[in-house]
Amino acid sequence: MGKVAFYTLGCKVNQYETEAMTELFEKNGYNVVESEEVADVYVINTCTVTNLGDRKSRQFIRRCKRKNPDSIVAVVGCYSQTAPDEVSKIEEVDVILGTNDRNKIVDYVKKKKKQKEKINVVTDIMQVRDFEEMTIDNIKGKTRAFLKIQEGCNQYCSYCIIPYARGPIRSRKLDDIIKEVKRLVENGFKEVVLTGIHVASYGKDLDKGTLLDVIKEVNKIEGLKRIRLSSIEPTIMTEKFVKTLSELDKVCDHFHLSLQSGCDETLKRMNRKYTTKEYMEVVGRIKHYMPEGSITTDIIVGFPGETDEEFEKTMEFVKDIKFSQIHVFKYSPRKGTPAAEFENQVDGIVKNKRSEELISVAEKFAKEYNKKFIGQNKRVLFETKSAEQEGYYEGLTENYIKVLGKSDKDISGKILNAKLEKIYDEMVFGSILDK
Structure with a gap:
């Protein structure tokens, strides 16, 4: 059938979906090659969280056609979902898919081989109500398996394009999750990372089952040694939730608790659903039940209207918590989100300065956290x-x-x-x- 190459931008969910599409091509007789090699088919799995993601996607699309002018270039994911017309105008693109129907990608590529016209099958993601089942049997060269259990988001944070790119929440059936974990364990995996677009909302669209139910069932699987959670909303970390996790022998004591700002005024403008006081209570809970637990987070600097005083509040909050790792993002306006229209957009030079300041503090606390375990x-x-x-x-x-x-x-x-x-x-x- 020829060679296929993948180029993946963005989050762990994208990486999972690329692995699943890779297996679909392999099952249809394709050889998978590195993204820089000459291939017959190129699949670009895009991200649109930042403007940089869009730009990188466009650059790679053009590079593919230069490598092999006769290749079929398929663009899938969040960028093509939110800007299908923009992607369609890129001359080098042959197949355009959004964040649904990726399990039919091989069929669309076959169809394109027989016709001259572009294939654009981006649908209205807001109308999609079912979880798209994409399974992975064997992730090459990895020992931790990322397992997608949830899709979509209903939170609508004012800066975020993802609800428009991924649609409403859809949860994967528990039976399908268990089957895939068992398959992964049979293939030698010791750890699974439960991931999704908004994992905390797992089960809200189902008649029964919550994220805690999933974790408890996965914990029973023989041969699996570790369960880790990807980024999670602090609001789900109730006393019962944290206590139960601490009693499950396979759950890792590491939580990536999404923060975004350590200032209540900024959190309100971001449309986040918690206060710094509530967040601090969650951290206290984790430390109580898992004293050695690691808490990592994401923080956006330079959000519209963020004053020096507001930024200082974030810095003080970070110093109080002493995160073991912080991913720092400079705010990037996304067309179609409320925050892009907010007044008082922060100057780029100010964003850079705040980012450097926060990264410097984050590195200090990362070392401090690691130092506590020297000799153990x-x-x-x-x-x-x-x-x-x-x-x-x-x-x-x-x-x-x-x-x-x-x-x-x-x-x-x-x-x-x-x-x-x-x-x-x-x-x-x-x-x-x-x-």
Whole structure:
């Protein structure tokens, strides 16, 4: 059938969907090659969270056709969902799909081979009510499997394009989740990361079942060693929720708790559904039930109307919590969202300055968190050979510390005891105790 190459931008959900589409092409006789190689089909899985995502998508689309003018270029995902006409105008594009019907991508590519006209099958995502079942049997070269259990978002934060790109919430059936986890375990995976566009809303569109039910059922699966949650809303972390998680032996004590701002006035303009006080209570809950727990987060700087005082409140809040990792984003206006029309847009120079300031504080706390565990023994799931350190493998502890362990044997996919010994950048050197 020929060669297919994938280029994926954006979140873990996109990565999951690319893996699923990869398997569809393989099952139809295609060979998968690297994105920079010459291929017969190129699939670009786009992101539209920032303007940069759109630009990168367009650049890669053009590069593909230069590599092979006869190739079929298929553009899928959030950018094509929110701007199908814009994508359609790009001369090099042959097939346009949004955030639904990706499981039919091979059929559309086959159809394009027989006709000259572009194929544009982007539908109104707001009308879609069913979870699109896309399964993965075998993720190559990975030891942690990202498992998509939920699609869509009903939150409508004022800065975010995602509800318009992904549509309303749809939850995957529990039986299908369990089947896929079992398949992944049979293929040697030790850890699954439960992911989605707004995981906390899992089950709200179903007659029964919540995110907690999913976690409890997955926890029972024999052979699985770890369950991790992707980004999660603080509002779901009730006393009962956190206490139950702490009692499940496979749940990792690491939570990526979405914050976005440490200032209540800014949170209100963002249309976030919690206050800093409520967020702090959630952190206290996690620390109570999982004292060594790692709390990571996302923060947007330079949101419209963010004054120096508001930014200072975020800085103080960050210092109070001492996150173990922060992803810092400079606000980027997205056409079609309320915040893009807000007055008092923040100057780019101010955004850069705030971003640098926050990143500097974040790096300090990341090191402080890691330092607390020096001298301790931790279980590490080693994943890959280190690109930086010859003879070393990289892996993660349950509480999300990245560890470098030296080994002359291939230890990827193994969970081993390691003594954490020395800070190295944002990682820690550990000596492996298991022989």
